Amino acid sequence: MAFVNENFLKLQKSYLFVEIAKRVEEFQKENPDTEIIRMGIGDVTLPLPQVCIHAMKKAVEEMGDPSTFRGYGPEQGYEFLREKIAKYDFNDRGVDISKDEIFVSDGAKCDTGNFQELFSNDAKVAIPDPVYPVYLDTNVMAGRSGDLVDGRYSNIKYLDCTYENNFIPDLPDEKVDLIYLCFPNNPTGATITKEELKKWIDYARENKAIILYDAAYEAFITDPNIPHSIYEVEGAKEVAVEFRSFSKTAGFTGVRCAYTVVPKKCFAYTKDGEKVSLHELWLRRQSTKFNGVSYIVQRGAEAIYSEEGKRQVKELVDYYLENAKNIKSAMKEAGFICVGGDNSPYVWVKGEMNSWDLFDLILKKCGVVCTPGAGFGRCGEGYIRLSAFNFKENVKKAMDRIKNAKLK
Ligand code: PLP
Secondary structure, three states: OOOOOHHHHHOOOOOHHHHHHHHHHHHHHHOOOOOOEEOOOOOOOOOOOHHHHHHHHHHHHHHOOOOOOOOOOOOOOOHHHHHHHHHHHHHHHOOOOOHHHEEEEOOHHHHHHHHHHHOOOOOOEEEEEOOOOHHHHHHHHOOOOOOEEOOEEOOOEEEEOOOOOOOOOOOOOOOOOEEEEEOOOOOOOOOOOHHHHHHHHHHHHHHOOEEEEEOOOHHHOOOOOOOOOHHHOOOHHHOEEEEEEOHHHHOOOOOOOEEEEOOOOOEEEOOOOOEEEHHHHHHHHHHHHOOOOOHHHHHHHHHHHOHHHHHHHHHHHHHHHHHHHHHHHHHHHOOOEEEEOOOOOEEEEEOOOOHHHHHHHHHHHHOEEOEEHHHHOHHHOOEEEEEOOOOHHHHHHHHHHHHHOOOO
């Protein structure tokens, strides 16, 4: 008899987007003339930068010519891309990461989801709340979560991110082995300083823990005091793995390209205390289960590091940041307390009512769709997330409606 992995049965049903769709559909039926504006989307809306289009077209031509055709690529990704990543994303910022420490992949979702496979099943895992759900769900699937009791898994150490701690969690009050951090954060838009990150690195070093640092929204950082990479902080290379993505940086959500940095100095341990290189384990894991990102896509990603590419990417990011600024100032004007939105495409809005009630209020009075914060975890209750991934005109219309509706 084929028994299933019963850990999958412990996963919480994902009602969030289904429930949003249901409520929006009902509202549209009752108000067929209202043009609904969707401000909940976590997907980009602007097309790819032209440099990427040109590079990918050229790569397609190469694939059609026997002298330049390529089959399977190198497991870690083509050197031409890893070299550019190392230089422009790290070395030029004073961070010593080599091209050999970079693993190109088809998404930060897969990488943040898969990396936990390298660790023992009884590793104690610390996960922020509210959170991008992939970290939690993949640990549930792997059997590390324990049972669900009153909406929380018994073996997970939840790191509460609240208004009181500026949405930067406190260090765990017990020993943990794996720590997920995400800055700039989805969903809160919070960022972290080097000083605050240093505390986590010190904790990880003292406890021989590993930090899994998701920097998928790094491109939105404009404040020079905010680190773009965890490796800007001393000591991080021994205890941290960093995930990056071209999805939000360059509109690659549908093209698929990302990378993970696993420094050669980063070690975990066997039960006997023997040091094991995470770099070697991840290489082994990837070369067993993954056959790389297409040549065409890697050429597209490489193009963003040219002078023109950097300019076009900045234009994309600035467009969304301008939206975020407008959302934040309009919501403040409407009387709401907001965080995020300055170095992030997300604005996190405090409601003084529960998340779904605020969702309904904004939908019914303004025809605007947001994402209820409660869908990201217990600490998201009472908040909504507004996304800057939209067209400028839609953002303006939505914010005018919210300001005029006198919701408060
Ligand atoms: N990490 C975070 C925090 C995200 O919000 C997302 C996408 O929404 C991802 C990773 C996924 O990125 P990718 O498109 O590279 O899989």
